[in-house]
Amino acid sequence: MHSGIRFVVTAAWRRAIAAAAVVAVCLFVIAPGGAGAQSGPRHGKLFAPQDLGLLEGPDRDLWQLPDQIMDTLGIAEGSLVADLGAGGGWFTIRLARRVGANGLVFAEDIQPQMLEATMRRVAREGLRNVRRVLGTAADPRLPGGTLDAVLIVDTYNEIDDRDAMLRNIAKSLKPQGRVGVVDFKRDGLGPGPALEDRVDPEQVVRDAEAAGLRLVRRETFLPYQFMLVFIRPQPGAQ
Numbered sequence: 001m002h003s004g005i006r007f008v009v010t011a012a013w014r015r016a017i018a019a020a021a022v023v024a025v026c027l028f029v030i031a032p033g034g035a036g037a038q039s040g041p042r043h044g045k046l047f048a049p050q051d052l053g054l055l056e057g058p059d060r061d062l063w064q065l066p067d068q069i070m071d072t073l074g075i076a077e078g079s080l081v082a083d084l085g086a087g088g089g090w091f092t093i094r095l096a097r098r099v100g101a102n103g104l105v106f107a108e109d110i111q112p113q114m115l116e117a118t119m120r121r122v123a124r125e126g127l128r129n130v131r132r133v134l135g136t137a138a139d140p141r142l143p144g145g146t147l148d149a150v151l152i153v154d155t156y157n158e159i160d161d162r163d164a165m166l167r168n169i170a171k172s173l174k175p176q177g178r179v180g181v182v183d184f185k186r187d188g189l190g191p192g193p194a195l196e197d198r199v200d201p202e203q204v205v206r207d208a209e210a211a212g213l214r215l216v217r218r219e220t221f222l223p224y225q226f227m228l229v230f231i232r233p234q235p236g237a238q
Contacts, residue, residue, distance in 0.1 A: 063190060063223050064153075066094045072219055072229060073149040073180045075099065080147050082106040082133075082172065084140055085155030089118030095151070096127045106147075108133040108140045138164035142172035153182045154192075157199040166211035170232045179213060179230040182222070190224030201226045 075081055079099045083092045086107040095105045107118045107130055115132045122130045135141045138161040142150070150169050159165050169179055183199050184192035192198065205215050208230050219227035 060090070060191075064225075065222055066091060067098075068221055069151070069153075069180065069182060069227065070095065070098050072217070072227065073151065073178050075149050078102040079149065080104050080106075081149045081151065082108055082140065082142050082147055084108050084135075084150055084152045084169070085158065086118045087114050087155075089121040091151065091153055092118055092130060093121060093125050093127060096122065096125075096130050099129060101129060103129055105130045106133050106142055107131065108135045108142065110135050110137060137161055139168045140165065140172070142169070144171050145174060147172045147177050148174055149177060150179045151182070152180065154184070156181055156183050156204060157193075157197055162207045163211050166208055166213060170212055173232050175232075175234055177232070178216075179208070181208075181228045181230070182225050184225050192224060201228060204228055 073081075075095065075098055077098075077100045080103060081095055081099060083089075083095055083105060086092045086109045089107060092105055092107045096103075099105060107115065107122075109115050109118070112134060115134060119130070119132055133141055137159070140150075150172060156162075166179075173179070181204050183201075183204075184190075186195060186198045186200065188195055201218075205228065208215065208228075212232060213230040214233050215228060216231050217227075217229035219229070221227075
């Protein structure tokens, strides 16, 4: 995933996050040169790769409902899809199983460490239909005009340049391709990040429409999340 979501489900998670923060502070203090030693501006939202375990509780399948999400996007055997902000590959491997040997999954992230974690997981699963893609904050670098679906799960709030990102995503779609945005509701219920880190679904719609996408479905089957589905309107289409 692209950013620093703070999961707050249990006290154990809070203690783990606090411990990670202490380690990060200590490393900052003892690093030669301090902040000035960094080679470039630091992305303030990047989710630390060492904290990936916080995103993968044993009950995630029960509330994430990956099969229903994939059904909604029409992802099937032979589909070409992208997992934007793949993180540790939790959704990537489920997409890869769904599309099968004749399909292909592009696991995209802007952190090389995340992609390494994803590909290790893919190797453990014995999957051969996943390609890693190192994107940027504005461009996922997906192949143009080829994808049946692009899935953005728990990642939207982490995208810095949303207009450029969404426009580039739109370019990657086939004429009937779809973009699915899944993120946590702002009611504070269930798992997920702190409320200030949650995105307003209406803002997602406004961003997508400004980038030339059109909302076609709002799904309510997820207990703790919303799901929005967009398409790129074709010239001359009604």
